[in-house]
Amino acid sequence: MKRKMSAAGRFYPSSKEKLEELLKIFFEDCPKENIKNIKGILAPHAGYVYSGSAAAKAYSFLKSRDFSCAVILATGHTKHIKSAALPKSDIFETPFGELQVDLSLKKKLLSSDYFYEDESAHLEEHSIETQLPFLQFIAKREFKILPICMNTQDLEAIKIIGGEISEVLKDENNIIVVSSDLSHYPPAEIAELSDQALIESYKLAIAGAGTDYFYLSAGILSEKFRENDTAACGFSPMAAACEALSKAGFKGFDKIYYCHSGKVSQDYSSVVGYCAGVFAEREDNCFLNLKQSEKKYLLKFVRSVLEKKLLGKSDFILKSNYNFYVPSAVFVTLHKKGFLRGCIGCLSPHSCLIDALQEYALAAAFSDNRFAPLTKSELREIDIEVSILSPMKEVSSHEEIKPGDGVYIKSGNFSGTYLPQVWDHFNNKEDFLNSLCQEKAGLPKNYWKEKSARLFTYRADIFGEKDFKD
The missing domain is CATH 3.30.1490.150 (Hypothetical protein ph0010; domain 2)
Known part of the structure; x- marks a missing residue:
């Protein structure tokens, strides 16, 4: 059974010659950095005019990577998928030719109750099809594909699906391509904060914070930035990939490039976000990587929260910085003349870093039942300390x-x-x-x-x- 092209002529050129010419242009402007032990990539799936350049920046890191099968984990846009849908087709067509589905790996996944065949989930789905010409363009030899569509929000199902895929990824000849765009239709300035914070959360999740943390982070960011239709249209495949990669021992993720549709359309009032990223085998730190200047700024913010509460005003102006919106577990500690004056926080994140600091600054100053509430006269005497926690x-x-x-x-x-x-x-x-x-x-x-x-x-x-x- 053969799956015909459905996105050609709409998302990318249907002509082999024009497609090849366009991809050559995209790959001319790609990074040259060397990342060792690459296992796969995160790439967007919008029309090539919008996200093709970003996708090429991710695929450029696979040029030197030999592989026999590409597991393509993508979001399903056309119908609800109860768990993970595999195609009945054993061949996918593109302008560059036909690609064979890896039937042995497909059979292996179908032995799980969480994978099933559903051709209708694949027939009109562009999130997988848009990845195929890139793979064909950079591949050093013939390869097979394993296309998987999913959009479930069930965390336990996502983790089980990811666990099954991890077994496939333990074979060094198999790579993973995660197909997802990010925020949908907020103003550009909101997209940049939400998307970059989600990307940082994803990096922490893969490094060891875990799939639960990424699931929680996506929910927190969706609630924080309500202008978004979604924090990531491919949240489900991103989360499943997080579980799969972590269990297979690949705990490194590098953001290569970020942009949004406004850069092309010049319409910054409503954009879609795109990220190119690389998954690699290494141990990464589970801490948010804050610069010294950012830490100093956050301490000033905490003091401004207390000033506003006690004095009724503060001259502090909060700057936009996506690191400040990464969901974080924090403690705020107050000392006075070297002695503890208050300390309250949380062990797991339930809000963005900046919101958590505000909440626990006030709690440490006014709700720590070991101490009387902080007074105006003490404000100049206290020293503020912040602790940002790794996952327990x-x-x-x-x-x-x-x-x-x-x-x-x-x-x-x-x-x-x-x-x-x-x-x-x-x-x-x-x-x-x-x-x-x-x-x-x-x-x-x-x-x-x-x-x-x-x-x-x-x-x-x-x-x-x-x-x-x-």
């Missing part, structure tokens, strides 16, 4: 806990945490954990030794006003 990781034993770890302990309704900097107040791990149990969690002093105790660790990027004093 459950450990099987207290023996895995190391000095410098943030630690969270939980048993039933009792729980408590010590931030990494609290280690400075203890001489050894036993004293640290005893205090955590007894003073923070309301548990017996040695409860951390019990098998019923659930222990979690995390790291934190910690910076304070004292770090920036001249």
Whole structure:
């Protein structure tokens, strides 16, 4: 069975000669950086006039990559797909010729309840078809494809689908192409904030924050920027790819290029976002990569929040910076003359970084029940410290806990945490954990030794006003 072209002549030229000429132009302006151990790419799927140049920048990194099968994980635009739809067709046509579906890999996935054949999901779907000419243009030899359409929002289904695909990706001869555009139809300035924040969230998710974090981030950004029809039209395949790549050991993601449709149409009132990215085999840091200038700026923002609350005004003007909109777990700590004056935060993100800092700045100053509310006279005396947390990781034993770890302990309704900097107040791990149990969690002093105790660790990027004093 053969799938005929449906997007040719609309999304890209139907003539082989014109298509080849256009792709040559796109690839003339591509980056030359060398990224090792590439496993695949993230590429947009709009009409080539809008996103073809961005897609080429991703595909340029596959030019030196030999592969026998490209798994194409794409969003379904034409119908609801309950899990993951594979084509009945065994051949896909393009102006460059025919591509064979990898029937052995298809059969392997069909053994799972979460994959099924649905030709109607593929017949008019452009998100896969627009990727095929790029693959044919850069491939060093003949290859097969494994096209998968999905659009489910069911997180558990997404993770199971990703887990199944991870087994395919463990073969070094197979690569993955994730087909997705980003925000749809907000003004350009909103698209740039939302899209870039989502891309940073995606990088953190693949590095170790996990698919749950990316799922949460997309929801937070959709709520924050309501001008968006969606944070990413290919959210479902992006999330499944995150799960697949992480489980297969590929935890690196590099953003190569970002743009939006307004750059072409010159209409900045309603745009669609496009990202070109590369997946690679390496261990990346699970921290948001903030510059020193950004950290200093965020500390000024936190102080301005307290000034506005206590003085009724602040001269601070919040600048647009997409890093400030990456969903983050934070703690805000206040010190006065070297002593703790308030500390409140969250262990998992539920809002953007800038919103979380505002929430917990106010909570640390006015809602920490260990202290009286902060007063105007104290405002100049306090030092502000911010901790941005990495994702928590459950450990099987207290023996895995190391000095410098943030630690969270939980048993039933009792729980408590010590931030990494609290280690400075203890001489050894036993004293640290005893205090955590007894003073923070309301548990017996040695409860951390019990098998019923659930222990979690995390790291934190910690910076304070004292770090920036001249």
